Every structure is written in C-alpha cells, then in structure tokens.
Amino acid sequence: MPLSVQGLSKAFNGRTVLQGVDFSVSPGELVAFLGANGSGKSTTLRCVMGITAPDAGTISIAGTALDRLQGRELQQARQRMAMIFQKIHLVPRRTALDNVCAGALARIPTVRSLTPLLFPAEVQQEALDCLDRVGLADRAFDRVGRLSGGQQQRVAVARALCQRADVVLADEPVSALDPHAAEQVMALLRELAHSERIAVAAVLHQPDLALRYADRSIGLLHGSMSFDLPSTEVTAEHLNALYAPDRNLAA
Amino acid sequence: MTPHTLTPVAARRDPTSKSRVALVRPKKPLRWITTAAVAAVVVGLHAVAIQGTGFKPELLVDGWKGMAAFTADAFPPDLSWERTLKPGLEATLVTLWIGLLGTTFSVPFALLLAALAARNTSPHPSVYQAARAVLSFFRAVPDIVFALIFVTAVGLGPFAGVLALICHNTGVMGKLWAESMEEIDAGPQEALRTAGANRIQQVANATLPMVIPQFVGLLLYRFDVNVRSSLVLGLVGAGGIGLLINQSIKSFQFDSMLTHILIVLVLIVVVDQFSAWIRRRLAA
Numbered sequence A: 001m002p003l004s005v006q007g008l009s010k011a012f013n014g015r016t017v018l019q020g021v022d023f024s025v026s027p028g029e030l031v032a033f034l035g036a037n038g039s040g041k042s043t044t045l046r047c048v049m050g051i052t053a054p055d056a057g058t059i060s061i062a063g064t065a066l067d068r069l070q071g072r073e074l075q076q077a078r079q080r081m082a083m084i085f086q087k088i089h090l091v092p093r094r095t096a097l098d099n100v101c102a103g104a105l106a107r108i109p110t111v112r113s114l115t116p117l118l119f120p121a122e123v124q125q126e127a128l129d130c131l132d133r134v135g136l137a138d139r140a141f142d143r144v145g146r147l148s149g150g151q152q153q154r155v156a157v158a159r160a161l162c163q164r165a166d167v168v169l170a171d172e173p174v175s176a177l178d179p180h181a182a183e184q185v186m187a188l189l190r191e192l193a194h195s196e197r198i199a200v201a202a203v204l205h206q207p208d209l210a211l212r213y214a215d216r217s218i219g220l221l222h223g224s225m226s227f228d229l230p231s232t233e234v235t236a237e238h239l240n241a242l243y244a245p246d247r248n249l250a251a
Numbered sequence B: 001m002t003p004h005t006l007t008p009v010a011a012r013r014d015p016t017s018k019s020r021v022a023l024v025r026p027k028k029p030l031r032w033i034t035t036a037a038v039a040a041v042v043v044g045l046h047a048v049a050i051q052g053t054g055f056k057p058e059l060l061v062d063g064w065k066g067m068a069a070f071t072a073d074a075f076p077p078d079l080s081w082e083r084t085l086k087p088g089l090e091a092t093l094v095t096l097w098i099g100l101l102g103t104t105f106s107v108p109f110a111l112l113l114a115a116l117a118a119r120n121t122s123p124h125p126s127v128y129q130a131a132r133a134v135l136s137f138f139r140a141v142p143d144i145v146f147a148l149i150f151v152t153a154v155g156l157g158p159f160a161g162v163l164a165l166i167c168h169n170t171g172v173m174g175k176l177w178a179e180s181m182e183e184i185d186a187g188p189q190e191a192l193r194t195a196g197a198n199r200i201q202q203v204a205n206a207t208l209p210m211v212i213p214q215f216v217g218l219l220l221y222r223f224d225v226n227v228r229s230s231l232v233l234g235l236v237g238a239g240g241i242g243l244l245i246n247q248s249i250k251s252f253q254f255d256s257m258l259t260h261i262l263i264v265l266v267l268i269v270v271v272d273q274f275s276a277w278i279r280r281r282l283a284a
C-alpha cells in the first residue's frame, strides 16, 4: 500500500477541521476526494504532504510510518510523493523542459542546479521522456507561459513523473481548466495511475468527473469521512448528503 | 409575484414618487476639526522650515545682476575642440564608466543580500534581520560620503567614485530587489519545496526566474541614477565631467562650463532613452 492514512485529525485555533480521517490509496488506483467548500479536502492533502502538521494520525508510505522517520530518511520518503496544484505553480518564463527538470532537483547536486544550463544531460533526457508521456514532447522548448492552461497542467504532471513519485496528490487539478482540457487531464491522471502503477489522489469539485474517471471516491463532510466507495457505487443521495447537508437535515 | 417587464429607463423612475429609504449620511462631527488641525500643523512646519533654511526671495531679486553677468559670460558656449569639447567628451565617458561599474559591480553583493533580506527566501529570521541592517546602513550613508572616505584611501580619481557607488548602490538595489522578491507568487517555490528541492535550488529555479523582469527594470533604473550621481561625485574629486565643471567654475571659464553642462544634458537624455528602450522590450 503506497499511501495509507489513519486517524488524521487537525484543528485550527481550537476549531476542528479534520477528525479521524482514514483512507488508503493502492498503486494503480485513482481516488477522488469530494466535499463541500471547507470540508477539509485541501487540509487532508497538505497534512499528507507535510506542508501542514497534523494534530494526530499516522501517515504511511509503502508501509513505513512517516512519524518513525527523521531527517534525511523522512525527506526521502516524502520525495516519493508529488503534489499537483490548482494554480499549477510552474515558472512561466522557463521552458516546459526546464520546469519538468525541476521535479528532479532532489537528485541533482546543488551546484549543478543553479541554472538549467548545468542540469545533467540524463536528467534532461528523462524530463523529455516525461513530457512525451503527457503528449507534449513537441512543446519542450516553449516557455510555459505560452502554453494553454490544460497544457500547463500536463507539464505539471510531467514534473511529478520526473520526480519519480509513486504517490501523486492533486488539489483541484482541473478547477482552472475548460471542460475539454479538464477531461484530458483527468484521462491522463487515470492512465498514469493504471499504466505506471502510481497511486493518485485528486480533490475534485465536479462529481461527474470523479465518478467517470476515479476508481474510488471518498466523500468528506465537516472534516469526517462520509463515504469511501468504488465510484460505481456512489449514488445521488451520497452526493446530496455532501453538498446540501443542512437541506437534508431539514427534510 | 409579478413578472418582470422591461420598461424604458426614464419611465421607470417617477421623480415625485416617495423613496422608501431616506438618504441620511452618518454625521462625523470631528471631521472638520481634524482637517483644520492637520492644516495648522502643515502650515506651522513650513513656517519653521522657512526660518531654518533662511529662505528669502528678496535676496534673489537683489542678486539678479550677478546672475545676469554670470549668464552673459557663459554665452556663447566655448566649442573649441582642443580646449573644451575633447576633454569634456573624454571626461563624460569616464563619468559613464563610473556609473556603469558602480552599478554592475554591486550586482553580486546586492543579489546575495537581497536573497537573505527577503522574507520568502531568507534562511532564518536572524539572518533576515542582519541582512536588512546591512542594507539599511549602505543605503543610509550617501554615496558622496563614501566617495570622500575612499578618496582618502585610494586617492583622487574615478576609482574612488566606482567604489563609492558600489557601496551605496548595493544598499539601495538590495532593498528594492528584496521587496520585489517578497511580492511575487510563492506557489512555484512551494511546489519545488514539496518536490524535495533545497533552499538554494528553490531560489535559483523558482524565485529568481520569476523576478527577473522586475530585477532588470530596477537595475536599469539604478544605472540611470548612478550615472547622475557619478557627476556629483566628480565635484568632490572622483573624476569625470563633474570635476571639469567644478574646475571651470573655479577658474571663471563659464563658457566652458556651459559646454560641459550641455554635454551632460545629452548624456543624461541618451542614458534615459536607452534604459526606457530596454524596459519596453522586456515588457513586450
């Protein structure tokens, strides 16, 4: 099991945001996180990524609990996870290839990472192969700022591949994209999960995309798990409970 | 519920109809008192400042004869090649070189200090505070004071001017660069951090490439300012056209002085146009 999370809890200023969240993602599986605004989806991913410190809970990667690790070992375990952002977070002035190479920085000596001109040839070749995997090898030497939003998000996916991550966490990867580009990126994420045996967890705000592309869907409601089901078993009632809990209570 | 129908704008509002809400601005009784107090303070400050600077326009009226004689002496400008134009042009080049080296040689120091003095790239709060303090010091000491200090060390001449500009410009440009780094989007840097890049790698591959347009714009602006400063540095012995202007005033050769000032005018306009042209190209 590359990623498993148990009893994850988090409070901000005494206000509980996550409470006992348990889930796991297997290699080759695309899992969607659904939930209303503020239900704790981003906080979950940020805790897993180590950007936010959880109050309680165990996060294990490939069977090793992260809280047992320290220093260099912890860092190496974390590097097996890559994050994809809604706002993409590439450097617009640099080429697609240079941005993808940046995913490999942890493997490049510091002096050789001061400018893209010094990046090792094998890293550049690997980055080009990753761009090829997302269908953008022909745009490798274009500045990222010149690419469309959908293409930019695919470059970000290539950067995660170049990081050699076996867990990819994506926070609303398609929220800034038009419907066609969103379908393309979702198809890419599913294909990577299935063919490269990567564990992919994606926060989505479009339930229909989740149900069509994800193998499994997890619903978060006020910081707790509401359901964790194969996407084919998620019903309209499940979704209603997520997005209109108050209306349901009143009914 | 009545269905909405579209009515012409003019017909929609009947001026005689009573509004359901009355327009009553909340009263702020203290407002005019505050305004009056601020005005009184500003006027008072100016009165004290006029005292403190001996600001007496009547002196200017009395002294107009001296000015007229001075101006009459300056016209026509001395355009003899050997005596004025050639040394003037050569000294102008020196002034330009002082400004250029003073700007470019301060880049490595300014870059390092800026990276340490920007909140999003500094390794530690104490380093941040220390770098800010160093930048403040170099910014607070005027370049002309640095020039006087360096003249005692390396003697009169352009070299002292270059050293002075390097010091002062490091302080100013480091501060400006640090601020533009703090303003940029932190996302790309965070993305590299989560990918396991160390701090130097994050700065070199996310922060710096994002701020390059702002950096170059500020660099050109400082080049512009430094060329003008190096003129003034010439007046205290750091060489260049400033020195020649000073000499021609002291020896009452006002016609040469005017020629030198005209050359300076051309230099300033050229440098200004050049940096504007580069900035336009960068923005495109």
Ligand SMILES: Nc1ncnc2c1ncn2[C@@H]1O[C@H](COP(=O)(O)OP(=O)(O)OP(=O)(O)O)[C@@H](O)[C@H]1O
Binding pocket: A012, A013, A017, A035, A036, A037, A038, A039, A040, A041, A042, A043, A044
């Ligand atoms: N750094 C923080 N400090 C205080 N409160 C926070 C912080 N980060 C998140 N929260 C709060 O935690 C709750 C969950 O936020 P989170 O961003 O995880 O929600 P989300 O499910 O991702 O919502 P959205 O769909 O809007 O992205 C929100 O109420 C938010 O205000």
Ligand SMILES: [Mg+2]
Binding pocket: A041, A042, A043, A171
């Ligand atoms: Mg979110």
